[in-house]
Amino acid sequence: MVLRPPVEPMLAQARDTVPAPGRLPGELRYQPKFDGYRAIVFTPWPAPGPLLVQSRRGSLMQSRFPEFVAAATHLPDGLVLDGELVVWADGHISFEALQQRAVLGGRAAARLAQEMPAHFIAFDLLQIDGKELLHVSYGERRAQLERLFTDRELSAPWTLCPETTDPSTAKEWLASWTQVPGVEGLVIRGSGQRYLTGARALYKVRRRDTTEAAVGAITGTMRQPQTLVLGRLDETGALRPVGRSTPLRPDAARDVAERLTPAGPGHPWEGVRFTASWRSRTPLDAALVEPELVAEIMVDTALERGSWRHPVRFVRLRQDMAVTDVPPFGAGAASASS
Template sequence: MVLRPPVEPMLAQARETLPPLAGVPGGMAVQPKFDGFRALLYTPLRAGDPVLLQTRRGALVQDRFPDLAAAARTLPAGLVLDGELAVLDPHGQLSFTALQRRATAGRNARVLAAEMPAHFIAFDVLQSDGQELLDEPFARRREVLEDLFTSYRLAPPWTLCPSTTDPAIADEWLYEWTDVPGVEGVVVKSLTGRYRPGVRGWTKVRRRNTTEALIGGVTGTLRRPQVLLLGRYDTTGRLRLVGKTVPLKPGPARDLAGHLTAAGPDHPWTGVRFTASWNSRTPLEPALVAPVLVAEFSADVSQDDGVWRHPLRYERLRLDATEADVPPVGDRQ
């Protein structure tokens, strides 16, 4: 059977720590988790048919990435790759902000492609020479993918995602590579596992750090806070929203309520419009509080301009800390 879009990509289940890699029947492989847009790339079997680029949700976006579509013309026919779309900033680091601009490009798609070229980080192959590989074990699919990069001497915009079975290297990728913007953790895969579309059959581990910010607002009420809006000051002295927590558990919410003070009219967020999540347009109307309390929270490493994209986890109130102890906007800790 020849694969045609949309094909649901295989997914990963999140966990806090790396699972055991040694002694597992069949063996396990670990790959870095890059912070991009998941995509499947299809090269045509027949001359004249278009290259297709499919998002995780099934949308076709090759018109927004004309540079990748053109480069894919040099790849073999009947190929389906699974990977991450990425864009590098002028400093050579992965930029999610630039990637978002590319992903929402309209008529200026070719202009943006020239200014900020896209890259495709391939970590799996679902079809080769028109032959579906879904039932092949991951180890075999990896061999086919590595042979593709070697035989065709692929270079940027194509990147082969690293892969290892060495626990020491996996630890290095999780705890050292994630200091680099654009790398947020690792994905663990069974070497004997088949590709199961739509199934969370892999494991992802994001690195999490613990740090501090000021509580600038809450959803719910001051007596029953639900979600914390956390802020840090930038270099101009402006308090900026850097993230929101997951809903508080009842115990911490009760403890915190006794310390919250309603904001005065000079609160720096007075009149500011908030949305429910990082990429949402749904309005959020929080209760502002005096930004004097320091909250300790844990977060993964996915940031854009000092703002965490994923929800934060409230750990505790730091009554021993003051505003001076809170890192500035842009500090990755």
Template sequence: MALRPPVQPMLAQAVETIPPPGVLRDPAYEQKFDGHRMLVFTPTGPGGRVLLQTRRGALVQDRFPDLVAAAQQLPDGLVLDGEALVWDPEAGALSFEGLQRRAAARARTAPALAARLPAYYVAFDILQADGTELLTLPYRERRRRLEVLFSARALTAPWSLCPMTTDVVKAREWLESWTDVSGVEGLVVKGMSQRYLPNYRGWSKIRRRDTTEAVIGAITGTLTRPQLLILGRRDHTGRLRAVGRTVPLRPEQSRQVAEQLTAAEPGHPWEGVRFAASWGSRDVLDATLVRPDSVAEISVDRSIDRGGVYRHPLRFQRLRLDVEVVDVPAFGQGPAAAAG
């Protein structure tokens, strides 16, 4: 039977590094894009319509009329798995914030928004062709059919084939250099012989991480036992702007940080500010302001919004007692190299 939404996509588990040779048989490496997971369904018969499904099963084709229109390039009875991205012409770069706006658009405003922030689709798997389900085929065969589809149909924007290699040296090069490109945040590792297993974490994902600095402006917990850090950087006017929060500190990290914390004095730049528990969340942290004179070295990934805020929790590495607040990278500089 032909696949119909909702189809639960196959998932990836996060790992720190590219698995060493021998851990995974016949590995393949794909570039990981910072977008929204999306399945594309083309009609299986007369009167059908193009459907776009999110990772959680919601149908959002009314929010992406440009992708629906472009699906005329695709054959009937097709199901693709991939990432939706959005290009911001003003910034000249891919925009996750723009993608969020597109994903939240209402049907009546979606066409105008699509004209300003066009969507693109990076396909990395094919789950059905000509109405025939392909889930039990090994990845190498599904990839071959996906490549044939792009070649035979001469597919052009907004459709793009996800770059893939079986060369681990090239994959490492991608992780180091391609992640400097806006919208590319790491790698996904798959087995060439793997079947497509819905809702199963059978792939691995590696995000590039960099080391940088930020100012400790607030904490959760207490001054003697901080639980996590809320970090900031100064903008061009000198104002301290929040850039993110860390994951919970380990006990030894908490003791190390507590030795340097001082309660905030009146006039702290974050007085009255409420901090979200996570990027895009409405939950608020119970934060305690501290004097913003300590610098933390942190490990960060490449998921950062246009304004300079990290979307994923940061990892505290150590205090930088040798670095002054004025030496910390400015707000909006992203994962700049560590100072000193």
């Protein structure tokens, strides 16, 4: 069977800690988790044709990234690569720049390819020379992927994802590499795994740090809050939204409910329209509260324009802190905790 788009990528399930050996078939392999778009690259087979770049959801987006099309001559025909598409801007991997690139084509895409070049970080090989490899173990697929990069002397925009089998090295990557914008954590695979399209058969561990934010709104009711909408003060003293929590545990919901005060006139978020998730258009039914409670939260590294793209985790209320003690808007995971 020759693979053609769309192909559902193999996905990962979230874990809080690096798993112990034996949780996946074969030897554990650790790779950095980059903050980009999942993509699958297809070179033509058997007849000549264009390079195709498929998004995670199956749409084709090669017209947005002409540098990949131009570099297709370095790849053999009949190849299918799974990886992460990232954009380099202002000296680091930028998710915001990637979003901008993903919606512009034509002359704008050609210009941005020069100003904000994209890179494809390959971490799996699904087909080579027209031969599908989904049934082959990951260890063998990785060996063939490494040979491809060596034999073809591939360079930017094609990048081979780093990998280690050493748990100590992986934990060091999780602690240190995630300090660099664009690296979120780890993806863990088993060397004996087949490629299971659409299945959450891998593990991912995001770096999480503890910090603080003010509670400006809730979902649910005042007696039974479900999630928190959080904010921080900017340099002008205005409360800016920075994220939303995952659902509260029952004990945490009771603790928060006892201390909430419904918002009075003049709340800084009056008239603000909240959405259910990052980039969603679905409205969020949120009730404003007086922004006087401070929540300690656990966050990952996916911060964009001062806000966290993924839901944050509520840890506890910080009754020893005032809203003015919270790190300012844009400070990321900086913490005021003592």
